[in-house]
Amino acid sequence: xxxxxxxxxxxxxxxxxxxxxxxxxxxxxxxxxxxxxxxxxxxxxxxxxxxxxxxxxxxxxxxxxxxxxxxxxxxxxxxxxxxxxxxxxxxxxxxxxxxxxxxxxxxxxxxxxxxxxxxxxxxxxxxxxxxxxxxxxxxxxxxxxxxxxxxxxxxxxxxxxxxxxxxxxxxxxxxxxxxxxxxxxxxxxxxxxxxxxxxxxxxxxxxxxxxxxxxxxxxxxxxxxxxxxxxxxxxxxxxxxxxxxxxxxxxxxx
Numbered sequence: 001x002x003x004x005x006x007x008x009x010x011x012x013x014x015x016x017x018x019x020x021x022x023x024x025x026x027x028x029x030x031x032x033x034x035x036x037x038x039x040x041x042x043x044x045x046x047x048x049x050x051x052x053x054x055x056x057x058x059x060x061x062x063x064x065x066x067x068x069x070x071x072x073x074x075x076x077x078x079x080x081x082x083x084x085x086x087x088x089x090x091x092x093x094x095x096x097x098x099x100x101x102x103x104x105x106x107x108x109x110x111x112x113x114x115x116x117x118x119x120x121x122x123x124x125x126x127x128x129x130x131x132x133x134x135x136x137x138x139x140x141x142x143x144x145x146x147x148x149x150x151x152x153x154x155x156x157x158x159x160x161x162x163x164x165x166x167x168x169x170x171x172x173x174x175x176x177x178x179x180x181x182x183x184x185x186x187x188x189x190x191x192x193x194x195x196x197x198x199x200x201x202x203x204x205x206x207x208x209x210x211x212x213x214x215x216x217x218x219x220x221x222x223x224x225x226x227x228x229x230x231x232x233x234x235x236x237x238x239x240x241x242x243x244x245x246x247x248x249x250x251x252x253x254x
Contacts, residue, residue, distance in 0.1 A: 069198030
């Protein structure tokens with residue numbers, strides 16, 4: 001697997017449609033007011049990851065000292081060896097064009113069920129990593145996006161990402177829909193491209209407050225339609241997040 005790429009077109013995704021076609025619920029729209037209110041802040045929390053001079057991925061600032069991304073991003077495509085934390089560069093694109101903000105990772109924490117070089121199908125749901133930054137990002141500069149992992153079938157979500165083909169421009173898809181989920185992953189009605197691994201899936205909840213509900217890990221086909229697959233932010237993933245937060249030695253509950 002190449003951290004610069006999404007996991008290849010995965011044929012087992014076509015089987016998901018047998019489950020998802022039965023999971024129809026009322027369509028839940030994203031409020032235009034919520035988009036206008038929150039997107040200026042959300043955009044700044046989406047980062048570019050340049051890893052080992054080889055891999056390019058997207059990530060999300062989830063606390064002042066943690067970035068969430070896909071675990072496969074931090075491994076060498078050929079050797080499956082994990083890059084050293086200091087080989088991970090994190091670039092923030094701020095509204096103030098002249099203001100540049102970069103960080104390095106000083107520690108990488110992955111989901112305990114993720115196996116580097118393991119079968120794609122069994123790895124999808126656990127394809128999650130948290131990057132502990134060498135310095136926290138002040139919240140008055142970039143506001144983190146909180147993690148909830150909660151979404152509903154047929155809910156509309158937003159996916160924000162950078163790609164290898166458009167590194168200067170943040171791509172925003174507000175028309176993506178949760179098709180459903182299985183034991184392996186969540187499926188979204190979106191087309192994604194190389195470099196968008198680790199991109200955040202933003203859910204809006206009943207109060208239209210944004211939160212991170214999944215992380216893009218693969219692209220696939222359902223029949224003739226392209227879809228995006230995402231990791232599952234379950235209790236184990238939240239526990240990893242909590243442990244990574246504690247490792248930051250920042251004030252706050254652990």
